[in-house]
Amino acid sequence: MHDDSIASPVAQLYANHHGWLRGWLHRRLGHSADAEDLAHDTFIRVLRSKEDVHELRQPMAFLATIANGLLINRWRRQAIERAYLEALAARPVGEEPSPEERHLMIETLLQLDSLLVGLSARVRQIFFLSQLDGLTYPQIAAQLSLTVAQVQRAMGKAFSVCYASRFE
Known part of the structure; x- marks a missing residue:
């Protein structure tokens, strides 16, 4: 069963600000597909948050704060992946890890980075x-x-x- 008391404020927030958020993200990323993905992820975070969306005084600032955190995480991940790929390129030929090993290493580096942030x-x-x-x-x-x-x-x-x- 659908609980309108929870969904309605979030649905209203989405209806009122999704387009703005997508544009805000597009200006920072330059890719509409990436902006759409991060806008989607932002609203997923809103749904999971304990914040009373109905009581927001500055909904655009609230959404921008969440989206900015997601952007920073994305850029951090990309920087770590680039550094790891550069390190791999410096290894002798034939010593390349499997795709699974690469994925595990990147995830481990991301965990270390967030731990040491x-x-x-x-x-x-x-x-x-x-x-x-x-x-x-x-x-x-x-x-x-x-x-x-x-x-x-x-x-x-x-x-x-x-x-x-x-x-x-």
């Missing part, structure tokens, strides 16, 4: 140089013009976040 760019860079590139702390320190102690402190912060996430 609260840390500074420098700490994330140090963590990735250590854990993905396999550099030692002295090598990282030399490459980034830091002391080994600075590298150790940064790794301590990153490991603390990783450890804490296991218990959330």
Whole structure:
């Protein structure tokens, strides 16, 4: 059975602002299909949110905030995928991972990125140089013009976040 008390405000929000949101996203993305996908994803988030849509004073700002978060996630994912593909291209021929392995690696990198997002760019860079590139702390320190102690402190912060996430 359909609950009009929930669907009606969301349906009204959709009817009033879907076109605007799609245009807003199109201007940022340049692709109408991508804009339509993200507009759709935005309204899926609205449906799943606990926000009382009926009480919104600034519905366009609410939708733009959700859509902007989705855009940032999309751009972050694309940057991670590009970096991973560049790293793959540098490998010797014949050492290419399977499509499943590639997918798992990208998903793992995305999870790491979202886990470490609260840390500074420098700490994330140090963590990735250590854990993905396999550099030692002295090598990282030399490459980034830091002391080994600075590298150790940064790794301590990153490991603390990783450890804490296991218990959330």
